[in-house]
Amino acid sequence: MAAGNGLLHRRAFLAGGGTLAAAFTGYALSDTAAAQQLTDDSWSRGRGALIPEYASPSAFEKGVARTLSNPRGEPRTQHARTPHHLLNGTFTPNGLHFVISHSGAPDIDPATHRLVIHGLVRRPLVFSLDAITRYPLVSRMHFVECGGNSAPMFSNEPVQAGVQAIHGLVSCAEWTGVMLSTLLDEAGIDPGATWIIAEGSDSMALSRSVPIAKALDDAMVAIYQNGERLMPGNGYPMRLVLPGWEGNMQVKWLRRLELVDQPAMSYYEARTYAQVLPDGTAYQFYFLQDVKSFITHPSPGLRLNGPGFYEISGLAYSAGGRIAKVMVTADGGKSWAEAALQEPVHAKAFARFRIPWRWDGSPVVLQSRAWDEAGHVQPTRAEVVARRGQTKAPVTNLAAFPSQHYNGPTSWAVETDGNVRHVYA
Ligand SMILES: Nc1nc2c(c(=O)[nH]1)N[C@H]1C(S)=C(S)[C@@H](COP(=O)(O)O)O[C@H]1N2
Numbered sequence: 001m002a003a004g005n006g007l008l009h010r011r012a013f014l015a016g017g018g019t020l021a022a023a024f025t026g027y028a029l030s031d032t033a034a035a036q037q038l039t040d041d042s043w044s045r046g047r048g049a050l051i052p053e054y055a056s057p058s059a060f061e062k063g064v065a066r067t068l069s070n071p072r073g074e075p076r077t078q079h080a081r082t083p084h085h086l087l088n089g090t091f092t093p094n095g096l097h098f099v100i101s102h103s104g105a106p107d108i109d110p111a112t113h114r115l116v117i118h119g120l121v122r123r124p125l126v127f128s129l130d131a132i133t134r135y136p137l138v139s140r141m142h143f144v145e146c147g148g149n150s151a152p153m154f155s156n157e158p159v160q161a162g163v164q165a166i167h168g169l170v171s172c173a174e175w176t177g178v179m180l181s182t183l184l185d186e187a188g189i190d191p192g193a194t195w196i197i198a199e200g201s202d203s204m205a206l207s208r209s210v211p212i213a214k215a216l217d218d219a220m221v222a223i224y225q226n227g228e229r230l231m232p233g234n235g236y237p238m239r240l241v242l243p244g245w246e247g248n249m250q251v252k253w254l255r256r257l258e259l260v261d262q263p264a265m266s267y268y269e270a271r272t273y274a275q276v277l278p279d280g281t282a283y284q285f286y287f288l289q290d291v292k293s294f295i296t297h298p299s300p301g302l303r304l305n306g307p308g309f310y311e312i313s314g315l316a317y318s319a320g321g322r323i324a325k326v327m328v329t330a331d332g333g334k335s336w337a338e339a340a341l342q343e344p345v346h347a348k349a350f351a352r353f354r355i356p357w358r359w360d361g362s363p364v365v366l367q368s369r370a371w372d373e374a375g376h377v378q379p380t381r382a383e384v385v386a387r388r389g390q391t392k393a394p395v396t397n398l399a400a401f402p403s404q405h406y407n408g409p410t411s412w413a414v415e416t417d418g419n420v421r422h423v424y425a
């Protein structure tokens with residue numbers, strides 16, 4: 001046994017044949033008569049339904065949906081949160097990718113949409129979507145996370161909510177597009193250019209300043225999301241992808257890139273994301289989404305059906321590159337075991353971790369902690385709170401962001417009845 005409270009070696013599942021494999025049996029329904037003869041259910045007795053041109057999940061899966069903060073589309077921000085507890089693997093299906101949109105989703109005609117590159121360049125350029133698509137395309141797995149994701153963790157008392165409400169503002173997709181460096185090469189960067197102002201074509205024309213170094217490193221103008229064109233809410237027909245950086249900078253419905261010699265100090269960079277810290281100072285810029293992990297299975301809403309074997313699994317990701325290691329505890333931090341990472345592990349993308357666990361039915365506290373390949377380690381909640389503060393009264397409005405960039409751990413208490421509850425440990 002690798003650690004306390006029933007955590008098993010991460011490869012125990014793979015060992016096969018031995019006593020552990022035997023321990024994992026017994027979950028099938030065993031009825032000798034039924035095993036000999038299957039009856040034909042209604043769906044086996046007639047011709048099946050028409051296969052549609054564009055498929056949607058089974059009607060039985062209709063609960064697998066995003067939660068909306070503004071379901072009537074009133075004139076304020078809309079948040080759609082990803083149900084991580086109902087998904088598995090490492091990328092988010094397009095219909096469930098989280099969305100934050102400050103003025104809805106513009107209905108852009110791709111035939112007339114234009115992207116302009118101008119300012120401190122040798123020659124200003126205008127691109128149509130067709131033109132962009134003729135440059136060499138690259139496909140990369142990357143997460144996008146709002147700086148306000150997990151903000152309920154700044155509550156001085158643990159909010160009674162699950163992984164969707166707490167961590168639903170992060171998703172991961174395979175983005176296909178043109179490296180921004182390719183387009184900038186063609187425009188020719190004036191040596192005086194140090195920043196790029198990126199602007200969207202939604203009615204608020206959201207704009208953010210991006211350092212040239214990031215633009216030349218791994219920034220992309222994305223046009224495909226998990227193989228199909230971007231979803232309207234995620235920036236159709238083109239968006240900026242800045243791997244590992246704050247979601248707000250990854251401008252959707254991208255229409256302008258202006259090369260300049262200083263940041264624009266636009267609304268979001270000067271106000272929302274330059275929040276005041278407990279000591280009265282503020283970060284002028286904080287672009288990174290630091291190393292983080294959380295357990296998705298089990299988590300609140302997924303009740304354990306009696307003692308026995310379970311897989312603990314979750315997501316880890318970091319602006320610092322690939323996830324190198326995830327440790328899991330089943331005794332509130334007294335002992336830890338290393339989880340297995342689903343291969344391949346992509347840089348600045350979701351890594352799925354898994355570890356087998358034998359629950360004996362007693363109350364336990366589960367938590368995960370991640371390391372990235374650059375050596376960054378997920379801080380404790382106390383460390384995050386020391387830097388960024390916490391609320392004085394419990395948070396009740398989960399849409400409020402008391403602070404930004406929470407990357408500490410999340411603790412799930414499993415009670416004797418199998419229910420899972422959010423606690424601080
Ligand atoms: N033009 C534009 N870009 C935008 C936004 C917006 O409202 N308008 N929202 C930003 C915010 S706050 C975040 S967190 C990310 C979310 O990306 P997603 O909606 O594709 O998940 O997009 C960013 N890009």
Ligand SMILES: [Mo]
Nearest residue numbers: 146147247248
């Ligand atoms: Mo955001």
